[in-house]
Amino acid sequence: xxxxxxxxxEHVDNLxxxxxxxxxxxxxxxxSFAPEDNYKARILTxxxxxxxxxxxxxxxxxxxxxxxxPSPKWRFLTTPN
Numbered sequence: 001x002x003x004x005x006x007x008x009x010e011h012v013d014n015l016x017x018x019x020x021x022x023x024x025x026x027x028x029x030x031x032s033f034a035p036e037d038n039y040k041a042r043i044l045t046x047x048x049x050x051x052x053x054x055x056x057x058x059x060x061x062x063x064x065x066x067x068x069x070p071s072p073k074w075r076f077l078t079t080p081n
Contacts, residue, residue, distance in 0.1 A: 001067065013073045015045065017061050024048025024059065041067040044077075 001012045015021065024047045032040035045063050049056035062077040 012067075013065065015063055015074050016076055017059065017063065019050035019059075021045065021048040021059060022050065022052050022056070029064075037068065039068060043067070045074075 001010050002008075003010050024045055026043055026045045029042040029044055034040075043065050046059075046061075048059050050059060051057070060078065063074045064077050065072050065074045
């Protein structure tokens with residue numbers, strides 16, 4: 001995450017899925033524009049595979065992180081089989 005105080009990148013948290021997520025996707029979900037909600041900037045990650053080969057099996061998990069939390073952590077929305 002980019003710190004607007006120092007303009008340096010800071011590590012926030014590791015994904016919960018235990019393998020690299022090759023060719024997966026991330027999307028910034030629509031922001032809540034309510035200041036009392038701390039604007040609720042949330043990122044969703046999904047798809048991809050744990051292998052880079054052409055016959056790789058897809059990852060069936062989805063994870064989300066909410067940067068309006070004081071200590072943001074990735075959490076599963078769908079769990080691994």
